[in-house]
Amino acid sequence: MFKKLRLNTLLLFIPLTTLIFCFNSPKNDDEKMQTIMVSVKNTLQYLHYSPKPINDAYSQNVYDMYFDMVDPGKRYFMKSDMEEFAKHRTKLDDYFKSGDLTFYKLTIDRLYQRIDQLDKISQDIFSKPIDLTEDETFILEPKKKEAPANEKELYSEWKKYIKYNILQEIETLNAKEESQQKKKDSVIANHLKDTIKVEKFTPEEKKLKAIDEVKDLVKQSFTRFKKRKKMDWFTVYMNAYTEVFDPHTNYFSPQNKEDFDVNFKGKVIGIGAIIQEKKGNLYLGELTIGAPAWKSKQLTAGDKILKVRSKPSEDYVNVVGMLADEAVRLIRGEKGTPVTLVVQKKDGTIKEVTMIREEVEIEDTFARSIVVDAEDGKKYGYIYLPSFNADFDDDKGRNASDDIKAELLKLKANHIDGVILDLRNNGGGSLTEVGDIMGLFMNEGPYVQVKDGTGKIQTLRNKANAPVWTGPLVLMQNELSASASEILAGQMQDYGRAVIVGSPQSFGKGTVQTFVDLNRFLNTNDDFGSLKLTIQKFYRVTGESTQRKGVQSDIVMKDFFSYADVGERFDDYALAWDKITPTAFQKANDFNIESLEKASAARMAQNKTYQLLLESAEWKEALDKEESIPLNIDKFNSLMKSRKAQIEKFKALDNYKNGLKFAVYPQEIQREKTDEAFKKKTENWMSNLRKDLYLKEAINIVSDIRKHQK
Structure with missing residues (x-):
């Protein structure tokens, strides 16, 4: 349930002076995060329906919530990491009160270190023959898993994770082949012209195709991860603190709030297209019927987006390799203003399409x-x-x-x-x-x-x-x-x-x-x-x-x-x-x-x-x-x-x-x-x-x- 209240309505029962925290403008990201941290803590304590005591018990709950958010599958951090982090388990309440970033920076810096390490581990795994005949088991339930004790276990865990994805990809190829064959058989049985082509591969060919696909997916997931700004993880960290109060109390960055407003109002100013990331590129997904992208008759789902020009007076921005949410913010804008997309069609041709932004209803x-x-x-x-x-x-x-x-x-x-x-x-x-x-x-x-x-x-x-x-x-x-x-x-x-x-x-x-x-x-x-x-x-x-x-x-x-x-x-x-x-x-x-x-x-x-x-x-x-x-x-x-x-x-x-x-x-x-x-x-x-x-x-x-x- 969401209720729109003006600020002074909220503060009828609280002296306004207690909520003026009097921070000066921050000079850098660290100061900004510290300011947000203390402000969130104060707001929770003064305004939440059922405020919790900010103590060691609260700290431990936040600690557990945080790692459920950051590493839910227990695939990134090692046992030595968790042992080091555990020293802070009862200190998060103190950090919250003072805006201390020690724990946050320690865990996020380590996360990026592990991502670099896992990227290299994955490349090594793919550089060698992958044996799918070994009698191994992959644990799906995180609660049944422990953090890897050493690099050997970390390597083994990721090898199993990669194998699991390869087997799933092989199964996808099998299902596609079976579906095509059924369509072909149906066409023939109904005495219609046989126009269905069935792509058939040997088991070894399927394995190699699956390995290539998973290799690419893993590579791109690491690439996207590394492009993610550390400030983005701070939102996750703050929500570990807020959601221990209750699951519907959340911190929203300015970008997150913008997205929420779009969904709540049911409308956005833009072109009416889903933007999808795939293999390091951005593609148009489903087009909203009746919206500018759809009405243009020049864009279709699957077009690769190469460049975006937000305003006629600005230069084109190359969006190849960009995160989808960054590109979305380039495409959104004021109603009635032009935006231009340069796309590559499926046949390889390049097309420049200018549209006038409209209010698009979701x-x-x-x-x-x-x-x-x-x-x-x-x-x-x-x-x-x-x-x-x-x-x-x-x-x-x-x-x-x-x-x-x-x-x-x-x-x-x-x-x-x-x-x-x-x-x-x-x-x-x-x-x-x-x-x-x-x-x-x-x-x-x-x-x-x-x-x-x-x-x-x-x-x-x-x-x-x-x-x-x-x-x-x-x-x-x-x-x-x-x-x-x-x-x-x-x-x-x-x-x-x-x-x-x-x-x-x-x-x-x-x-x-x-x-x-x-x-x-x-x-x-x-x-x-x-x-x-x-x-x-x-x-x-x-x-x-x-x-x-x-x-x-x-x-x-x-x-x-x-x-x-x-x-x-x-x-x-x-x-x-x-x-x-x-x-x-x-x-x-x-x-x-x-x-x-x-x-x-x-x-x-x-x-x-x-x-x-x-x-x-x-x-x-x-x-x-x-x-x-x-x-x-x-x-x-x-x-x-x-x-x-x-x-x-x-x-x-x-x-x-x-x-x-x-x-x-x-x-x-x-x-x-x-x-x-x-x-x-x-x-x-x-x-x-x-x-x-x-x-x-x-x-x-x-x-x-x-x-x-x-």
């Missing part, structure tokens, strides 16, 4: 709806809300509640009999949007209680009494529905306004964050970044927190996440669940949940696709928890063969179609005739909806509600 941010023609002869409206987006800096910017209202009005014009609001994978957003969306479905009333660090409780209310839709309503959720999604689902459940359908429980994030710009407290104009800080917890109108426990679905349908460790409850530093006094609210009794649940359970028990999906989910989770894998090619191939047999069993899931019929709005039919980008987006969206097993059952449930509503 497609997976905004609400969208469609009419479903159901088997019962009725029409139902489906609305997908991927984010509780809001643009606090632009009065004319888009927000989730206005978007939902617009979609509901379109659906009502099509005479629908029920609504499904899909909050799956919705990680939250603006707290105030929840109340506004509540007002679209019901009359005024409290929708959430918010408690700050002093224990003060505030009840937020929707004051509107003009709901747009009062008919049957189903809310879909899963384990990734979090924060604002959980407030809305919980509120609708508590009032008896909607039936909650989906995973056993949602994510379980019951906290509110705000951004605090660190330079606000400092005597400088420099940008020190921001701290996303947990300042409140929220509670349902019943007084129950959603923290850790989330919202339990009325009608449970498990998915792939149900078998994985997904959710707040799996984080060691997540704040605890608790309960406060309920607030007065009027509950309706619109649904017979027991009857709806029984009918759905009967359908899903007979749904072979659903049962197969659950079996597949359990199998994949078991794979993810495997702790080791053989590196002998015969044993590896035998293991892959057994896995393929299982995968073959689950192939039916890829071909599933739910049989739902969708009706495009009349105005959209007209728009599709002239707007190629809009037509393409609609086709892609509907294609995905046709594969959605859970949407089909949600339609069945809303149909049951309409039939049996009290």
Whole structure:
């Protein structure tokens, strides 16, 4: 949950003078890091919802968190390194208070030393024959590994890591060959012209191709690592300190904050293209339909980017070998300004393309709806809300509640009999949007209680009494529905306004964050970044927190996440669940949940696709928890063969179609005739909806509600 608060609102209960830290402008990176360190510490202690004592116990937790971030696979540091680092294990609290960089510089300098060493080790490994017949095992689970005791063990560990990647690459080549052969056989069997070419290689050729590919990937990973500035690692170091307070309190560098704002607002000023790194070069990835890169008709995914000119008055910047995020910042800019890319096409030709930057909407941010023609002869409206987006800096910017209202009005014009609001994978957003969306479905009333660090409780209310839709309503959720999604689902459940359908429980994030710009407290104009800080917890109108426990679905349908460790409850530093006094609210009794649940359970028990999906989910989770894998090619191939047999069993899931019929709005039919980008987006969206097993059952449930509503 993110709440936009102005600074003076945050400081109502704290004398402003206590937060003016009075640092002068730093002269170098060391001074800047020291300033940030102390500022983060002070801000955490003064403003965090539940500040921790900065002591030796805290230091040890930060120490463990830091190495989980820096070397999660235990592939870089040696035992001697860890023994040296351990001398600082209880001192990180002292370093935090004073801005001492001793530990940070020691570990990062050593990390770069090890990277240089491992680069040479890898080159040596690739310079010699690689034997895939040795009877070795690679440990996948870091908790089962120890840091290498000496250089011999370090060499051995990296050799195993390289072998594992080679075996995976061979398996990829095998899978590609099998796929091509199946397509070829299908074409021939259907008496069509054989146009499919199957690339076949001997086992030795596959091995050599795989070695070359992995060699290149390893080389480039080291190259990218070495290009990464040491200041970038400081953000990681700071987040080890902040995330021990709670997982949603994070330090953001100025660049990180810019990226966050882009995602939160759902828009960016640029050309609408993903930039990808591969083999030391930058390539265009997927182009956003309708954006400048796509509209140019001169750029395609796979084009190699050679140069970028951000402004007509500036020289071209050679981006070959540059990190992707650096190139992205060259391409972004002010709306209406030109940017030029020099690219190499797949045929080797060089093309210079100038585009005018536009406001590009991130497609997976905004609400969208469609009419479903159901088997019962009725029409139902489906609305997908991927984010509780809001643009606090632009009065004319888009927000989730206005978007939902617009979609509901379109659906009502099509005479629908029920609504499904899909909050799956919705990680939250603006707290105030929840109340506004509540007002679209019901009359005024409290929708959430918010408690700050002093224990003060505030009840937020929707004051509107003009709901747009009062008919049957189903809310879909899963384990990734979090924060604002959980407030809305919980509120609708508590009032008896909607039936909650989906995973056993949602994510379980019951906290509110705000951004605090660190330079606000400092005597400088420099940008020190921001701290996303947990300042409140929220509670349902019943007084129950959603923290850790989330919202339990009325009608449970498990998915792939149900078998994985997904959710707040799996984080060691997540704040605890608790309960406060309920607030007065009027509950309706619109649904017979027991009857709806029984009918759905009967359908899903007979749904072979659903049962197969659950079996597949359990199998994949078991794979993810495997702790080791053989590196002998015969044993590896035998293991892959057994896995393929299982995968073959689950192939039916890829071909599933739910049989739902969708009706495009009349105005959209007209728009599709002239707007190629809009037509393409609609086709892609509907294609995905046709594969959605859970949407089909949600339609069945809303149909049951309409039939049996009290």
